[in-house]
Amino acid sequence: xxxxxxxxxxxxxxxxxxxxTLQAELGVPALALEEPPDPERVRQPxxxxxxxxxxxxxxxxxxxxxxARRALIxxxxxxxxxxxxxxxxxxxxxSDELPNVLVEVSVLxxxxxxxxxxxxxxxxxxxxxxxxxxxxxxWHRATFLPQxxxxxxxxxxxxxxxxxxxxxPSLAWREGDLKVSIYQVQEFHETR
Numbered sequence: 001x002x003x004x005x006x007x008x009x010x011x012x013x014x015x016x017x018x019x020x021t022l023q024a025e026l027g028v029p030a031l032a033l034e035e036p037p038d039p040e041r042v043r044q045p046x047x048x049x050x051x052x053x054x055x056x057x058x059x060x061x062x063x064x065x066x067x068a069r070r071a072l073i074x075x076x077x078x079x080x081x082x083x084x085x086x087x088x089x090x091x092x093x094x095s096d097e098l099p100n101v102l103v104e105v106s107v108l109x110x111x112x113x114x115x116x117x118x119x120x121x122x123x124x125x126x127x128x129x130x131x132x133x134x135x136x137x138x139w140h141r142a143t144f145l146p147q148x149x150x151x152x153x154x155x156x157x158x159x160x161x162x163x164x165x166x167x168x169p170s171l172a173w174r175e176g177d178l179k180v181s182i183y184q185v186q187e188f189h190e191t192r
Contacts, residue, residue: 005186006041006042006107006186006188007037008188009036009037010036010037010038010041010042011105011107011186011188012188013033013034013035013036013042014042014048014072014073014076014105014107014188015103015104015105015188015189015190016033016034017033017073017076017077017080018050018076018077018079018080018103018105019080019103019190020033021076021077021080021081022080022081022084022093022098022101022103023098025081025084025085026084026093026094026095026098027095028095028098042071042072042073043071043072043073044071044072045068045069045070045071045072046068046071046072046075046107046108047064047065047066047067047068047069047072047075047107047108047110048064048065048072048075048076048079048105048106048107048108049062049063049064049065049079049105049106049108049145049185050062050063050064050076050079050080050082050083050103050104050105050106051083051103051104051105051106051145051147052083052084052093052101052102052103052104053101053102053104054100054101054102055100055101055102059089060090060093060097060101061083061084061087061089061090061093062083062087062145063079063082063083063086063087064079064083064106064108064145065079065108066108066111066134066143066183067110067111068110072107076105080103102189102190102191103189103190104147104187104188104189104190105187105188105189106145106147106185106186106187106188107185107186107188108132108183108184108185109183109184109185110183111132111134111181111182111183112181112182112183113179113180113181114126114180114181114182116176116180117176118176119173119174119175119176122155122159122173122180123155123156123159126155126158126159126182127182128149128153128155128158129146129149129150130146130184131146131182131183131184132144132145132146132182132183132184132185133158133159133162133180133181133182134180134181134182134183135159135162135163135166135168135173135178135179135180136166136178136179136180136181137166137168137172137177137178137179140166140167140168141166142162142163142165142166142167143162144158144161144162144165145185146184146185146187147185147187148161159173160173163178
């Protein structure tokens with residue numbers, strides 16, 4: 001996330017950028033994209049996730065970056081395409097589906113290690129609805145954005161599902177050997 005939070009206008013720009021990127025890729029006519037008031041802000045390095053939902057609320061794709069390695073606008077464009085076309089959980093998005101898909105962009109802060117000694121301490125350290133969580137053990141790695149707390153509000157359930165997503169036993173979080181990092185997001189989305 002940039003040093004100071006993005007404005008709502010800058011967030012809307014990123015959401016519109018993701019939508020226009022998908023429209024261009026899928027051959028759907030689109031209106032021109034207006035520049036944000038401070039274009040330099042969105043050209044700074046940044047990490048973002050782009051999430052696609054159907055108008056009914058079902059997940060349709062979600063891909064992102066945890067670490068800022070390119071300009072935020074480039075990250076949003078690349079992850080919009082990846083969420084639509086490369087999420088292995090879904091077939092590639094079609095131009096016919098696009099009008100029924102809502103775009104969400106989450107701009108991430110830098111992940112920070114979370115130090116804990118016991119499973120209980122890990123659970124107590126998490127802030128439901130605030131923290132995105134990354135877990136790692138060996139080659140296994142997964143993250144949930146803070147928005148996932150809406151479906152998995154208990155930290156124990158959140159961690160169990162995150163372990164499963166990483167390809168680990170669902171109770172692996174109780175063993176105390178996971179590398180855990182947390183981050184926060186600024187979330188911007190199209191309205192239903």
